[in-house]
Amino acid sequence: MSQSFETLLLEVDDSGVCTLTINRPDKMNALNNQVFEELDAALDHIIENSGIKGLIVTGAGDKAFVAGADIEELNTLDDSQAVKLSLRGQRVFQKLEDLTIPVIAAVNGYALGGGCELAMACHIRVASANAMLGLPEVSLGLIPGYGGTQRLPKLVGDAKALELTLSGRFVKAEEAKETGLVNQVAEGSALDAAKEMMKSMIKQGPLALKNVILAIKEAGKDSGYGSEADLFGDLYNTADFKEGTSAFLEKRKPIFTGK
Numbered sequence: 460m461s462q463s464f465e466t467l468l469l470e471v472d473d474s475g476v477c478t479l480t481i482n483r484p485d486k487m488n489a490l491n492n493q494v495f496e497e498l499d500a501a502l503d504h505i506i507e508n509s510g511i512k513g514l515i516v517t518g519a520g521d522k523a524f525v526a527g528a529d530i531e532e533l534n535t536l537d538d539s540q541a542v543k544l545s546l547r548g549q550r551v552f553q554k555l556e557d558l559t560i561p562v563i564a565a566v567n568g569y570a571l572g573g574g575c576e577l578a579m580a581c582h583i584r585v586a587s588a589n590a591m592l593g594l595p596e597v598s599l600g601l602i603p604g605y606g607g608t609q610r611l612p613k614l615v616g617d618a619k620a621l622e623l624t625l626s627g628r629f630v631k632a633e634e635a636k637e638t639g640l641v642n643q644v645a646e647g648s649a650l651d652a653a654k655e656m657m658k659s660m661i662k663q664g665p666l667a668l669k670n671v672i673l674a675i676k677e678a679g680k681d682s683g684y685g686s687e688a689d690l691f692g693d694l695y696n697t698a699d700f701k702e703g704t705s706a707f708l709e710k711r712k713p714i715f716t717g718k
């Protein structure tokens with residue numbers, strides 16, 4: 460990776476899986492201005508790097524994924540700066556959600572406030588058994604500002620989202636799984652489990668993965684079924700579709716090239 464960051468660690472393994480670690484363990488990986496600027500730049504870098512096949516987002520240390528927006532910084536803003544902060548956070552997390560490679564959050568501890576919003580902007584969440592998730596902004600006299608009020612209801616339904624956000628209570632990993640906030644509770648480390656899950660994805664054709672992500676984004680919209688048909692049809696023009704079907708008929712494993 461040509462770029463280096465102070466608050467993030469970026470590592471790409473031989474299979475093309477990038478692990479992005481928020482790296483402020485002494486502050487529970489809280490999201491300050493520098494983290495957001497670096498995250499924005501790191502995402503651009505990932506978008507431009509066609510060798511990256513999947514992204515795992517995690518936090519440094521074993522206590523926290525991310526314990527929220529940096530409360531010291533929040534404390535210094537006025538109302539118009541707060542709107543800007545919220546819009547910037549929403550934009551960066553949208554950029555993450557809009558990636559067309561699989562994105563898994565490895566939630567290895569506290570994922571609170573902006574940390575829970577970061578995890579929700581990932582496509583999938585794998586949590587360690589000790590993970591605690593929640594949107595405690597009301598306890599600061601605030602509401603979630605980085606997309607949390609919009610993404611949480613999609614995952615858990617309006618009533619549960621209201622319950623969690625109005626109370627600000629933290630949920631343990633198992634309850635988070637029961638409600639749909641996380642996909643899986645890892646037996647060991649969240650990062651290892653996320654890597655294992657990612658393996659089963661990146662062996663598939665990258666163009667098919669991209670079109671799955673684009674199609675599922677359209678779910679619930681009037682245009683959803685039409686988009687699905689178009690994205691399905693697009694893949695007929697790819698070498699990966701020919702390879703995938705030929706490999707099945709020839710009883711061998713496919714070798715996808717992303718073309």
Ligand code: COA
Binds near residue numbers: 528596
């Ligand atoms: N912003 C800024 N600093 C934070 C932070 C945040 N969101 N969360 C934790 N920290 C800092 C603490 O201030 C402390 O720094 P210090 O050692 O310089 O005093 C350090 O991280 C360790 O946190 P601490 O509270 O001592 O750890 P803990 O194990 O007792 O508690 C939490 C962990 C996560 C429960 C607690 O830190 C917490 O409630 N954090 C805020 C969560 C929150 O409200 N997030 C939403 C923000 S929008």
